[in-house]
Amino acid sequence: MIGSLRGTITEKLPPDILLDVNGVGYEIQLPMTSFYQLPDVGAQVSLFTHFVVREDAQLLFGFIERSERSLFRVLIKANGVGPKLACTILSGMSASQFIHSVMHEDITALVKMPGVGKKTAERLVVELKDKLNDIDAPMSAAQLSAPVSDQTQAPVLMPTASAKDEAISALVALGYKRVQAEQSIKAIFNEDASSEQLIRDALKSMV
Known part of the structure; x- marks a missing residue:
């Protein structure tokens, strides 16, 4: 098991x-709540990781906070939730917001995540409600009521010509349909925004 990595973002x-x-390059997928907190390319970063081995692939997921990885590991043990859906859920909600939604049986908030229908949301509440007490992800009442995208500051990066395409591709990778991703990015598009900022605003508009 690869539990953590420290290296340079290339x-x-x-x-x-x-x-x-x-000298070894690791391809790592992060939930966007962690991705927003990354330093720029060329900087060093430490990540908590979770390694998934399948018949057709070996996947490495990374997290800035240990609590986010802990929640990810609980999520993938739930019926019908794989690593990709778990990563998508943690891109649309912080660990604290997800725990809050489950504990308060807020089905409405959960079904806004792609791939989470009403039955899946209800199953998550039933299966996870008693398994989240040990995850240390404190948040104030003000933070819990604020949109996820307002809780984590995305890095200020220079915009690129492909920022729009990168943002659309990221949303598709997170489980959104391409048409939905394109419409969401189009609705919030700002030519001066980085791809991270576009993703953040698009996720906010869909939550």
């Missing part, structure tokens, strides 16, 4: 990064 293409660790 590529950032949300929601994925390439992390150089002593």
Whole structure:
């Protein structure tokens, strides 16, 4: 099990990064709530990681906070939730907001995540309500009531010509349909925004 990695970010293409660790490049997918907190390309970063081995792929997921990885591990044990859906859920909600939604049986908030229908949301509440007490993800009442996108400051990056396309690709990778992703980006598009900022605003508009 690869539990953590520290290295230099050599590529950032949300929601994925390439992390150089002593000359070995690791492809890592992060929930956007963690991706927003990454430093720029060329900087060092430490990540908590979770390694998934399947018959057709080996996938590495990264997290800035240990509590986010802990929640990810609880999520993928739930019936019908795989690593991709877990990562998508944590891109639309912080760990604290998800825990709050489950504890308060807020089905309305949960079904706004792509791939989470009413039955899945209800199952998550039933299966996870008693399993989240040990996850340390404190948040104030003000934070709990604020949109997820307002809780984490996205890095200020220079816009690129492909920012719009990168943002659309990231939303598709997170489980949104391409048409929905394109419409969401179009609705909030700002030519001066970075791809991370466009993703953040698009997720906010869909939550």
